[in-house]
Amino acid sequence: MTDTPSTRTAQPGGPVSTGAPVVAMRGISMEFPGVKALQDVDFRLFPGEVHALMGENGAGKSTLIKVLTGVYTATAGTTQLQGGQVAFSGPAEAQAAGVSTVYQEVNLCPNLSVAENILLGREPRRFGSIDMAATRTRAEELLGRMGLTIDPGSILAEHPIAIQQLVAIARAVAVDAQVLILDEPTSSLDQDEVAELFRIMRHLRDEGVAILFVSHFLEQVYEIADRMTVLRNGRLVGEHLTKDLSRLQLVSAMIGRELGVLEEVERLAADASDEAGGTPVLEATGLGRRGSIAPFDLRIGAGEVVGLAGLLGSGRTELARLLFGADRADSGVVRVAGREVHLRTPRSAISAGIAFCSEDRKGEGILGDLSIRDNLVLAMQAARGWARPIPKRTKDELVEKWMTALDIRPNNPDALVGKLSGGNQQKVLLARWLVTQPKLLILDEPTRGIDIGAKAQIQKLVTELAAEGMAVVYISAELEEVARLAHRVVVLKDRSKVAELDGSASVDDIMHLIATSDSEQVAS
Amino acid sequence: MTTTTPTKRTVPALSRLPGIPGRVLPVIATFVLFVLLFGAGSVRYEGFTSGQVFANLFIDNAFLIVLAVGMTFVILTGGIDLSVGAVVALSTMVAAAALRAGLPAPVVILLVLAIGTGLGVLMGLVIHHFELQPFIVTLAGMFMARGLCFVIGVESISIKDPFFRALATGTIELPGGVVITWSVVIALAIVAAAVWVLHRTRFGRTIYAIGGSESSATLMGLPVGRVKVAAYAISGLCAAVAGLLFSVYMLSGYGLHAVGMELDAIASVVIGGTLLSGGVGYVLGSLLGVLVLGVIQTLISFQGTLSSWWTKIAIGTLLLLFIVMQRLFMRRTP
Amino acid sequence: MSTVQTAGAAGVLERVRGSRLLWPLVALVALIAANAARNPGFLSIRLQDGHLYGSLVDILKNGAPTLLIALGMTLVIATRGIDLSVGAVAAIAGAVTCTTIVGSSDPTSPAAALTGIGLALALCLVLGLWNGFLVSLLGIQPIIATLVLMTAGRGIAMLITDGQIITVRNDFYREIGAGFLLFPISILIALAALVAVALVTRRTALGLLIESVGINPEASRLAGLRSRTIIWTVYVFAALCAGVAGLMISSNVSAADANSAGLWIEMDAILAVVIGGSSLAGGKYSLSGTLVGALIIQTLTTTVYSMGIAPEVTLVFKALVVIAVCLLQAPKVRERFRRRRRSQDPTSPSSPSTSGSLAPEEDSPAPTAHEPAGDAASDSKQKVAQS
Numbered sequence A: 001m002t003d004t005p006s007t008r009t010a011q012p013g014g015p016v017s018t019g020a021p022v023v024a025m026r027g028i029s030m031e032f033p034g035v036k037a038l039q040d041v042d043f044r045l046f047p048g049e050v051h052a053l054m055g056e057n058g059a060g061k062s063t064l065i066k067v068l069t070g071v072y073t074a075t076a077g078t079t080q081l082q083g084g085q086v087a088f089s090g091p092a093e094a095q096a097a098g099v100s101t102v103y104q105e106v107n108l109c110p111n112l113s114v115a116e117n118i119l120l121g122r123e124p125r126r127f128g129s130i131d132m133a134a135t136r137t138r139a140e141e142l143l144g145r146m147g148l149t150i151d152p153g154s155i156l157a158e159h160p161i162a163i164q165q166l167v168a169i170a171r172a173v174a175v176d177a178q179v180l181i182l183d184e185p186t187s188s189l190d191q192d193e194v195a196e197l198f199r200i201m202r203h204l205r206d207e208g209v210a211i212l213f214v215s216h217f218l219e220q221v222y223e224i225a226d227r228m229t230v231l232r233n234g235r236l237v238g239e240h241l242t243k244d245l246s247r248l249q250l251v252s253a254m255i256g257r258e259l260g261v262l263e264e265v266e267r268l269a270a271d272a273s274d275e276a277g278g279t280p281v282l283e284a285t286g287l288g289r290r291g292s293i294a295p296f297d298l299r300i301g302a303g304e305v306v307g308l309a310g311l312l313g314s315g316r317t318e319l320a321r322l323l324f325g326a327d328r329a330d331s332g333v334v335r336v337a338g339r340e341v342h343l344r345t346p347r348s349a350i351s352a353g354i355a356f357c358s359e360d361r362k363g364e365g366i367l368g369d370l371s372i373r374d375n376l377v378l379a380m381q382a383a384r385g386w387a388r389p390i391p392k393r394t395k396d397e398l399v400e401k402w403m404t405a406l407d408i409r410p411n412n413p414d415a416l417v418g419k420l421s422g423g424n425q426q427k428v429l430l431a432r433w434l435v436t437q438p439k440l441l442i443l444d445e446p447t448r449g450i451d452i453g454a455k456a457q458i459q460k461l462v463t464e465l466a467a468e469g470m471a472v473v474y475i476s477a478e479l480e481e482v483a484r485l486a487h488r489v490v491v492l493k494d495r496s497k498v499a500e501l502d503g504s505a506s507v508d509d510i511m512h513l514i515a516t517s518d519s520e521q522v523a524s
Numbered sequence B: 001m002t003t004t005t006p007t008k009r010t011v012p013a014l015s016r017l018p019g020i021p022g023r024v025l026p027v028i029a030t031f032v033l034f035v036l037l038f039g040a041g042s043v044r045y046e047g048f049t050s051g052q053v054f055a056n057l058f059i060d061n062a063f064l065i066v067l068a069v070g071m072t073f074v075i076l077t078g079g080i081d082l083s084v085g086a087v088v089a090l091s092t093m094v095a096a097a098a099l100r101a102g103l104p105a106p107v108v109i110l111l112v113l114a115i116g117t118g119l120g121v122l123m124g125l126v127i128h129h130f131e132l133q134p135f136i137v138t139l140a141g142m143f144m145a146r147g148l149c150f151v152i153g154v155e156s157i158s159i160k161d162p163f164f165r166a167l168a169t170g171t172i173e174l175p176g177g178v179v180i181t182w183s184v185v186i187a188l189a190i191v192a193a194a195v196w197v198l199h200r201t202r203f204g205r206t207i208y209a210i211g212g213s214e215s216s217a218t219l220m221g222l223p224v225g226r227v228k229v230a231a232y233a234i235s236g237l238c239a240a241v242a243g244l245l246f247s248v249y250m251l252s253g254y255g256l257h258a259v260g261m262e263l264d265a266i267a268s269v270v271i272g273g274t275l276l277s278g279g280v281g282y283v284l285g286s287l288l289g290v291l292v293l294g295v296i297q298t299l300i301s302f303q304g305t306l307s308s309w310w311t312k313i314a315i316g317t318l319l320l321l322f323i324v325m326q327r328l329f330m331r332r333t334p
Numbered sequence C: 001m002s003t004v005q006t007a008g009a010a011g012v013l014e015r016v017r018g019s020r021l022l023w024p025l026v027a028l029v030a031l032i033a034a035n036a037a038r039n040p041g042f043l044s045i046r047l048q049d050g051h052l053y054g055s056l057v058d059i060l061k062n063g064a065p066t067l068l069i070a071l072g073m074t075l076v077i078a079t080r081g082i083d084l085s086v087g088a089v090a091a092i093a094g095a096v097t098c099t100t101i102v103g104s105s106d107p108t109s110p111a112a113a114l115t116g117i118g119l120a121l122a123l124c125l126v127l128g129l130w131n132g133f134l135v136s137l138l139g140i141q142p143i144i145a146t147l148v149l150m151t152a153g154r155g156i157a158m159l160i161t162d163g164q165i166i167t168v169r170n171d172f173y174r175e176i177g178a179g180f181l182l183f184p185i186s187i188l189i190a191l192a193a194l195v196a197v198a199l200v201t202r203r204t205a206l207g208l209l210i211e212s213v214g215i216n217p218e219a220s221r222l223a224g225l226r227s228r229t230i231i232w233t234v235y236v237f238a239a240l241c242a243g244v245a246g247l248m249i250s251s252n253v254s255a256a257d258a259n260s261a262g263l264w265i266e267m268d269a270i271l272a273v274v275i276g277g278s279s280l281a282g283g284k285y286s287l288s289g290t291l292v293g294a295l296i297i298q299t300l301t302t303t304v305y306s307m308g309i310a311p312e313v314t315l316v317f318k319a320l321v322v323i324a325v326c327l328l329q330a331p332k333v334r335e336r337f338r339r340r341r342r343s344q345d346p347t348s349p350s351s352p353s354t355s356g357s358l359a360p361e362e363d364s365p366a367p368t369a370h371e372p373a374g375d376a377a378s379d380s381k382q383k384v385a386q387s
């Protein structure tokens, strides 16, 4: 079969994508029991281009990638690599054929060292023995390329998710691949890290590598991508050159309608910020934990959104975990609504009206083998105790309400959460806590990996909840998001609180603060 | 059911002592406690502190050491092998029967090794390709191996082969008058080989990777299937070797040999600090684990006059003491 | 109306087909059928003096202890644990009861039996608390934590009986394991326990909580579950089940044999749970599966005797049946079956073979079904281009 560009909406053009595609997928369909994840999708990838695969959560992006790399066997359709028909039986074969992939969830071995995770399966050897010194040097070199200076001998699990993500990327770019696939590699990265990654991607592209890139950050896509393919509900919507498609067009292609919510969020946030202040829902004095975060004071009023900003490893998550009793504080006092509480366990925090969405969705959030319904009611059920099951009627109503409110797909409460797309898992997690009607909601990276429509939805929800009087702690690596939503921003640096800014603070202010305290540190 | 939702491994959050990586702590704990246990024996009983008592730990447990090495491979992948005790029995039975039938010793040895490895491969293939749970498949393997013993014969068969007899009686004298057997040499050689394989080959690192996260290992493009099957093959091979050592030790083949020995092997591995969930542990830890069990046995034999039930209770109590102390030791280190 | 009915019937059929219990059930029926073919009297059940007699009844009676222990084991396994000590606990329960009865002032009185039973169960409770303490509070791996009691427990039982087999003559006590209320009392007890557990775990939220602890303990903790308490509780329950099972075993023969009572019953119980479709990795469990699993194990044992299979090959036979049942019920195997059926069906699109790797020369013809679908897709692309 020959390529038939006449049916395409966008012709290959410009400096990139001359010649034949490296990857050409035709008529790909993929069915899971009860879900048609992909229906007759065509996709092609040219050498020397960065190609963004766009679509909402659950659109089928990751599935298409997994079909390409042989993780799944498509129900129908064909894949060609360099013009030759391929059907990989698994990632190992795909890798051997020059397709290097970073999958969406960090897929590394937490028990092994960073160096091993990068080089596993291709360690330098001498006389049949792995050459440890060479492995280490090689790993250091690859990490250096990513701008990372961590110890290659350290165990992967000791590092935060963002570092793990970078390690996964380092592994993928360590080989001379002709195709590099990056499924949401930037979801937990800082600006600087993203910049570093893009530098590498551009470099590889210029060397002729074909790069497939998935991200929900439109700015990133417009910055790096030459071309994009848009999926919606498992169907192909179109293929376009980036320069031919405005953001608005892209968004409406992705969600199939105009996006009105975004502007609404801006307005709501502005409204809500006027109501800031009031009785403190939570007041922490001198709260801290050795080796985790230095003692800090924090006051959160009803209806207030407090943002936590800081670089990776600055202690954002650690602070949140103390407030939730997930880790036990070894100093300080917490008062909820004026009364002192002892947050020994999450359970005690929950009964004090605190809720916490962990950033580690897979490890600390969802229960993959349970249905959406069970996941949704779990926290509420746990709080009621086992002997008082939630009546079926109430349960159905709650599930129905929140599944609709957050637009969780597939719209089937019996679907197993482990099989949902990443974004939808996040929504289920959020809904689990909203069901309990907490007084204080702690959200750690709630919009990571979430598509822009849903992101806007969640941001809107946060402002609405705040307007109704809920106190919210909002953690995000995206400073814009924090600056936009928060009435107050707490800046963290090196595991201690360094400043508190009011709602008028801009991204630049926060950045400046992080930077200056940095230089202070260096100076001292 | 379990394969599609990899949950995050809870690698014990051990911080480090200066210079010691957190994950060797359990091995060190085992070592320290082993020394304490041995010391306690020395204080309590006369003649406990001789080099020969120590050497006897190896002599009497050579087969268990080999078994524990094989088990370590399997447990590191996150699996388990319950068949090993039965494979030991089968090996003794096959060896005894074949020798009685007049086959030359080298052929018998090869035959036994082939049977053990073959069973391991078979179980590994079933586990990997049909995604059945290792516990069940190897439990069935255990029934199968024991059953085959009885198919060969229900009586104990003694071994008269000169080579086996020579191995059984042959000793090596170490400086200091301490005597060990060839079994000990074989067992320690296997330990050394296993350490090398696990730490210095891609195959070995893949074993760890699979234990860390099988789905990740697959997505990383590692040959998960082959390595997993190989782990069970190694366990089968080790069980066969252990069976040969055991036939040398007992100079007989019997279907009721080594009943429950799989649990001893698993206990040794776990005592040595290996996590049953896979991905974390060391062969040397397993060796220490065997020695701990050995010391417990030795303590009891030195005590002498225990009835069989007090022996059981004592073993249980010492085991308990040990794991609780190990646990507390690891908790306290900040 | 008839169409509705057929649709309903088809639905049930579909459900049965999709159920993981199907193949274990088939295996059970096949085993029974094989027995019946060999020995026509196998299926017959007689009523005599208000008792039911027959091989099937024997299976129920002898399977009761395994079922009960498997019941406790199901919940332990659902929390990602395992309990190897149940056999030893069963032996202890029998030993305590029998020695108490023998040592009482009137060894034939119900009061003596009740005292013994009470003491035995109280001790089992303590043993369960002990296991739970090691696992949930000290965080010791379940297999090794319960191995302690597995080893020491038999010693304790022998200590209690002084290494003797203790026989008792107590009609009240005999009833538990050997008595009949039309059906064997032992199976009635076991089934009652099963139903009670089913009601308690499925009508309340306990089942959900147990499953979530088994699936991911840390995520469950962060959702506010009392993971520790739940884990602790299931070990206590398992020990109690084992205790009652031990009473049945010893009561059936009116004796306590510390050495062999309940020997290897933990393996049978684990087998029953797994054959019933629960995963040893924790999470979802199936009580009805455990019931079927326990019946299969017992039928298998009975078959071996009733069909006169040589004792030498008993274990081989058992191994083969276990593997066969597990294979039939494995999702992976069933998926392959489905695939094969589908690929034989000419109307459905065939999936690309998974075997081939790079095959550049091969010019595989696209399935004809693709062309029209491809047009539709390009249509939709055209539409977007206009927007």
Ligand SMILES: Nc1ncnc2c1ncn2[C@@H]1O[C@H](COP(=O)(O)OP(=O)(O)OP(=O)(O)O)[C@@H](O)[C@H]1O
Pocket: A032, A033, A035, A036, A037, A055, A056, A057, A058, A059, A060, A061, A062, A063, A064, A104, A409, A410, A419, A420, A421, A422, A423, A424, A449, A451
């Ligand atoms: N293994 C699976 N079993 C069943 N359904 C699945 C499986 N994997 C994916 N799905 C379903 O397929 C659809 C597409 O999922 P996919 O992960 O490809 O989405 P995505 O576009 O990558 O979304 P996101 O942006 O959230 O990552 C979803 O409806 C999802 O629920």
Ligand SMILES: [Mg+2]
Pocket: A061, A062, A063, A104, A183, A421, A422
């Ligand atoms: Mg995805």
